[in-house]
Amino acid sequence: MQHIDRNQIYSDSEYRFNYVAGFMDFGADDIKAIESVADKIRPLVPVVVDAVYAKLFTYDITKKHFLPKNEGFEGKTATSLEDLTLEHPQIKFRKDFLSKYLNKLLSGPYDDRMLRYLDWVAKIHTDTPEKKSKINVEYIHINALMGFVETTLIGGILSLKLPEDQLAAALSAFNKLLWIQNDYFAKYYCNPEATIQKQERLCQQLVSVPTAVGALIGGLAVWFAFSHKKL
Numbered sequence: 101m102q103h104i105d106r107n108q109i110y111s112d113s114e115y116r117f118n119y120v121a122g123f124m125d126f127g128a129d130d131i132k133a134i135e136s137v138a139d140k141i142r143p144l145v146p147v148v149v150d151a152v153y154a155k156l157f158t159y160d161i162t163k164k165h166f167l168p169k170n171e172g173f174e175g176k177t178a179t180s181l182e183d184l185t186l187e188h189p190q191i192k193f194r195k196d197f198l199s200k201y202l203n204k205l206l207s208g209p210y211d212d213r214m215l216r217y218l219d220w221v222a223k224i225h226t227d228t229p230e231k232k233s234k235i236n237v238e239y240i241h242i243n244a245l246m247g248f249v250e251t252t253l254i255g256g257i258l259s260l261k262l263p264e265d266q267l268a269a270a271l272s273a274f275n276k277l278l279w280i281q282n283d284y285f286a287k288y289y290c291n292p293e294a295t296i297q298k299q300e301r302l303c304q305q306l307v308s309v310p311t312a313v314g315a316l317i318g319g320l321a322v323w324f325a326f327s328h329k330k331l
Contacts, residue, residue, distance in 0.1 A: 104119055110287070110291055110292065113215060113216070113219045113284075113287075114212065114215055116283070116287065117215050117218075117280065120279075120280055120283050121276075121280060124276045124279065124280070125276075126273075126276040126277065126280060129269070129273075130269075130272065130273035130276055130277070131208065131210050131273070133266070133269035133270050133272070133273040134205070134206065134208070134270070134273050134274065134277070135208065136266060136269075136270070137257065137260065137262065137266065137270045138206040138207065140260050140262075141206060141253075141256060141257065141260070142203065142206055144256040144259075145199055145202045145203060145206075146199065147256065148202060148249070148252050148253060148256060149195050149198050149199050149202070150195075151252050152198060152245070152248065152249060152252065153186055153191065153194070153195060153198075154186070155245075155248055156245070157186060160181060161241070162241050162245075163181055163184065164181060165235060165237050165241075166178075166184060166190065166191060166194065167179075167180075167181070167184060168235050169190070170190060170193060170194060170235065171224065171235075172193075173189075173190050173193045175189045175190060175193075176189075177190055178190070201221060204217065205277065218280070218281055218284050219284050219287075221281070221284070222281070222284035222285040222287065222288055223288060225237045225242060225285065226285075226288040226289065239285065239286070239289040239290075242282075242285045242289075243282065243285075246278055246281065246282045246285070249278065250274070250275065250278045253274060253278075254271060254274070257270055257271060257274070
């Protein structure tokens with residue numbers, strides 16, 4: 101039985117990847133399966149990107165995250181959801197980012213740099229101190245998006261009419277890969293240490309409320325007693 105250090109899976113990205121990938125049996129055969137279909141899938145990337153952003157623009161709660169300026173974008177941002185269209189320069193900037201991301205998954209190589217890249221993609225969507233932008237997307241939307249991306253990608257792979265064994269290997273490999281990416285997101289949303297710190301801050305705020313209310317009531321009591329004495 102292999103020992104897994106609970107603390108290390110939350111503090112060491114490579115260690116976490118090795119655990120999750122090992123648990124799902126993601127390995128050399130999966131990487132070969134991705135490489136074997138990469139050239140055929142690459143022309144489908146623009147279709148996947150357009151489908152993703154059309155879906156994100158379907159709901160105001162997801163579309164609103166594209167109003168703040170993205171890190172690296174130098175142009176003007178839209179001032180309202182109504183002004184924000186799929187042709188807006190910032191959306192084109194984001195589409196380019198997603199295209200590069202998908203092509204990176206297809207091209208590899210799956211080394212330490214790739215692991216850092218997957219980790220960075222997750223981090224920039226969360227409200228972490230290292231970021232320049234203040235974009236913070238709630239995990240429910242990230243999780244739903246990853247599911248939609250996988251469904252769209254599966255549809256594209258099925259359209260290639262691959263041999264049955266190659267098709268099965270490709271679908272399995274991409275399924276594992278996107279779950280690994282989803283786990284990198286979960287790393288920032290579901291970190292026990294971060295949760296404890298947030299709870300401690302909340303407790304401190306809650307403790308301060310009765311103190312402030314007590315001081316206010318005490319002050320009013322003194323004022324009332326003093327006023328009553330004068331009368």
